Amino acid sequence: MHFVEAKGILSSKNGINIYRGCTHGCIYCDSRSLCYGFNHRFEDIEVKRNAPELLEKALKAKRRRCMIGTGSMSDPYMHCEKELKLTRRCLEIIEKYGFGAAIQTKSDLILRDIDLLDSINRSAKCVVEITLTTYDEALCRIIEPNVCTTERRIEVLHEMRKRGIPTVVWLSPILPYINDTEDNITSLLRACGDAGVKGIISFGMGLTLRDGDREYYYDALDRHFPGLKERYIREYGNAYELPSPNSGRLMRIFKDYCGRNAIISTPEECFAYMNDFPENYEQTGLF
Numbered sequence: 001m002h003f004v005e006a007k008g009i010l011s012s013k014n015g016i017n018i019y020r021g022c023t024h025g026c027i028y029c030d031s032r033s034l035c036y037g038f039n040h041r042f043e044d045i046e047v048k049r050n051a052p053e054l055l056e057k058a059l060k061a062k063r064r065r066c067m068i069g070t071g072s073m074s075d076p077y078m079h080c081e082k083e084l085k086l087t088r089r090c091l092e093i094i095e096k097y098g099f100g101a102a103i104q105t106k107s108d109l110i111l112r113d114i115d116l117l118d119s120i121n122r123s124a125k126c127v128v129e130i131t132l133t134t135y136d137e138a139l140c141r142i143i144e145p146n147v148c149t150t151e152r153r154i155e156v157l158h159e160m161r162k163r164g165i166p167t168v169v170w171l172s173p174i175l176p177y178i179n180d181t182e183d184n185i186t187s188l189l190r191a192c193g194d195a196g197v198k199g200i201i202s203f204g205m206g207l208t209l210r211d212g213d214r215e216y217y218y219d220a221l222d223r224h225f226p227g228l229k230e231r232y233i234r235e236y237g238n239a240y241e242l243p244s245p246n247s248g249r250l251m252r253i254f255k256d257y258c259g260r261n262a263i264i265s266t267p268e269e270c271f272a273y274m275n276d277f278p279e280n281y282e283q284t285g286l287f
Contacts, residue, residue, distance in 0.1 A: 001045045001080055009054035015069040016055060018086045020046035023079050024106060025146040027220035028173050031073050034212035045080055052089040059097045066277045067125065068094050071104030079146075082109060091116045100125035102274045104170065108148045108156050118163045127198070127274050128160050131170040134179040135187035142224050143175070150188075157195035166198040168270055171254070173207035176235075177228060180205055180244035182253060189257045199264040199273060205250040206243035214238070 009016050021042045022031065032042050040046060048054075059068075070076045076087040091113055094101050101120050103110065110117075110128065120126040130153050134140050140149045160167050169192050174180045185205075192200055209217060221229040236242045244250065258265035264273060 001047060002040070003047045003049045005050050006048040006054060008058075009048065009051050010058040010068075013069075014066050015072055016051065016090065017070065017073045018048055018051045018076055018090060019074040019078065019080070020048075022074050023146055024075060024144060026106075026144045027224075028143065028175060028207055028213070028217055030208060030210065030213050032213045032216050033210035035210060036073070045074075045078065047080065047084065047086070049086070051086050052093055055090050056093045056097075059093060059099060062099075065097075065099050065124065067100040067102050067127075067275050069102040069104075069274070071129065075105050075107060075147075076103060077105045077107035077109040082112075088113050088116065091120065095120050095123070098124055100127075100277050102127040102129065104129035104131070106131045106144065106147045106153065108152050111156060111159060114159065114163060114165075117160075117165055121163070121165050125277060127166050127168055128156075129168045129170060129201075129274070130157055131172070132188050132191070133171075133173065133175075135184050135191070136179070139179060143178070143220075150191075154191050154195060157192075157197060161196045167195065168199040168201060168274060169197050171200050171202045174205040174244055174250070175207055176242055176244045177231065178225065180246050180250065182246070182250065185250050185253055186257075189254065192263065193257070193261050197263060199270040200254070200258060201267055201270045202251070202254055202265070203267060204241075204243060205247040205254075206241060208240055209242060210240060 021038070021040070021044060022029065023043055023045065081087050091101060095116055101117070117126045117128065132150055132153060134143065135150055137149050137151055157167050171188060218229045221232070232242070255265060264270055
């Protein structure tokens with residue numbers, strides 16, 4: 001972990017990344033890709049220690065309130081956040097100025113801040129986004145080794161529901177020949193339905209690989225799934241998009257379940273919902 005003084009924190013699309021890098025160790029992480037220009041080891045977390053001050057300055061200057069997003073590149077609740085509490089301080093600033101928050105994470109550490117999330121949701125709007133990839137706990141410990149497992153993340157979804165905080169699940173990625181089974185997808189979908197999620201984001205049943213990310217992923221395949229790397233190379237070469245051979249059938253199951261349970265299910269619908277900051281937002285209309 002190392003500290004920097006950032007020059008800015010809020011993107012043109014109202015997103016913030018307090019940290020760069022991650023310690024969750026997910027074998028498929030796109031953020032490892034060379035295109036993002038990391039000049040330090042991915043696990044050596046870059047901490048923008050002045051993030052709260054920069055965020056307060058940016059929100060003070062905004063003429064209209066909006067949703068502030070975080071978690072798109074680096075999880076705001078990775079291990080160092082437990083001590084640094086920069087995400088919590090940024091949430092306090094979001095609450096102070098009456099903005100909304102949309103937070104993507106795999107970590108149950110978000111429950112530490114449920115009081116703030118609840119307050120933001122009551123005064124403005126808060127959406128909690130949880131990534132789910134596999135219902136199998138043993139498999140989850142392999143592909144997402146340093147973060148809480150699926151069972152615990154589902155518990156987080158239920159805790160948010162108790163508070164009336166809307167949730168969106170990222171059903172991604174689905175790894176060919178690993179978690180691309182009908183049983184896995186239907187189990188995750190039922191869990192989402194039981195937790196009353198507002199939406200589920202799927203970009204298709206598969207994953208993407210770029211330079212940097214691909215090498216890390218293939219090394220993990222060699223360690224945990226012997227022989228699978230060679231199959232990937234034969235079938236996909238150096239392709240960016242690696243669709244599951246079961247993609248069509250799994251997407252039909254996904255769309256059918258969401259349709260029957262009134263869960264928004266296209267990326268466009270989900271992003272529109274997460275970005276929407278209505279002036280007369282009411283919790284009673286969420287579910």
